[in-house]
Amino acid sequence: MNVPPKPYFTQALEALKRGDRRAAAALLAKELQYGNTAQKNLPPVAQLAAHIGEIELALEASRRWTPGSIESLLGYWAMLGTYGRSEDALADIQRQPVSVREHPSVLHVRATIVNQFGRVDDAQELFRRALAKMPNAMQTWFALAMIKKFTPGDPDLLAMERLEHVPGVPPEVRASLYYGLGKAREDCGDVDRAFDYYSKGAALIRMTRPFDLDGHRAEAEAVIRDFTPSNLEKLAPSGFEGQRSLFVTGLARSGTTLTEQMLVGNSAVADGAELNVFGVALIPLLRINYEGAIRYQNSGAEDPWGEIARDYAHLLDLRFRSPDLVVDKSLGQTLLTGLILHSMPDARIAWLKRNPEDVALSCFRTYFTAGLAWTCSLTDIADYMRVEDQMFAHWKELFADRILVVPYEDLVTSPAEWSEQLQRHFGLPIEAGIEASLPKDRAVRTASVTQVKQPISTARIGQSAAFERHLKPFRDRYYA
Secondary structure (H helix, E strand, O other): OOOOOHHHHHHHHHHHHHOHHHHHHHHHHHHOOOOOOOOOHHHHHHHHHHOOHHHHHHHHHHHHOOOOOOHHHHHHHHHHOOOOOHHHHHHHHOOHHHHHOOOOOHHHHHHHHHHOOOOHHHHHHHHHHHHHHOOOOHHHHHHHHHHHOOOOOOOOHHHHHHOOOOOOHHHHHHHHHHHHHHHHHHHHHOHHHHHHHHHHHHHHHHHHOOOHHHHHHHHHHHHHHHHHHHHHHOOOOOOOOOEEEEEEEEOOOOOOOHHHHHHHHOOOOOEEOOOOOOHHHHHHHHOOOOOHHHHHOOOOOOHHHHHHHHHHHHHHHHHHHHOOOOEEEEOOHHHHHHHHHHHOOOOEEEEEOOHHHHHHHHHHHHOOOOHHHHHOHHHHHHHHHHHHHHHHHHHHHHOOHHEEEEEHHHHHHHHHHHHHHHHOOOOOOOOOOOOOOOOOOOOOOOOOOHOOOOOOOOOOOOHHHHHHHHHHHHHHHHOO
């Protein structure tokens, strides 16, 4: 009896389980070209393609799903924005009928995108149009709160407070309202009420995204134990030549986005973003640790680490559609630093360091839409930062000449001096004034969008002082 061939999507899943990312990508392409993918099955195809970094395949699967509901269109536009194609999203929105363009959720998306480009007035107008149609939309109120300045008695503040006890709201949605109210109260100088709102929002997020400190600590301890000078010598040399990206790392809210903006000001650098694709290039390891690295190295590839670097470069080409230098400021790459620098011998890292209490406060009062579960508790923040400090010390000792430590306070105090240091560190042609001509026409898709669209300022140095009393749990844990 003839057994019918497995669907390409199923074969792609099997290839991925073997660690063969490239074969999985080829099979997904066949699924879209030849398969009988039903409309309802397109989202899983898009999700798997996105998981393995094949963004063109992910976008195509998502696009094919869009003739359906507003929900499907919103998912497609969100994916375009995630992959740096906000202009494409806006253009596609403009092609929709008025009934779609003026839907409150679509108005929210349009406002979010134009705000990424620094068009704050246009964004506010679109958010208000969305709220006029859906006045209880808590996430829209939050988004508006992030880009306006509140004063005591502000009618927007009163309108937001009236929503506090609306029933039946999902925790993460209600949390967004609390973060917006916290920001509004902080604008008004009411630090105690602001902190109370931030705490309420963080508690709700923590319920849905618990932080696995033990798991994170165990991974870090394994990296520090296994990635030693003698063990690194056991890894085959990489045949990859050149520098594909400029790595900028550090804790969230430590100045990485500002550093990215500076570097993109250099004419040799095309763009940058939180990419999170080097981990995707490491899929062939099956387990991203030293044991997995040795197992992969012994699998028979002629140039195993050069192949990892070339696959990473391929993923960057898909993301930016350009072979030019880019900035990779992905968060959470400290566990991967040894493999990054081994796979790409010419790569360099700028590592941002900032006053711990300023980082802690900024993380705690920021509503991150995904991940970063450690930011929802002052003690979790302290524990996470202590582990990250250990990781930094480990890598800095091993790769002292390839890691430039960039103190945030010095960066914003002497930006011209540090822009030159950064360019020298990455081997860029020295161009004067890049710190004073931050690109205004590129979208910023991180929580720092409002700040980095403003002139460089020292105003955020020591911002935690106003919350000194509230930060005691952080200090007691971090400095213990």
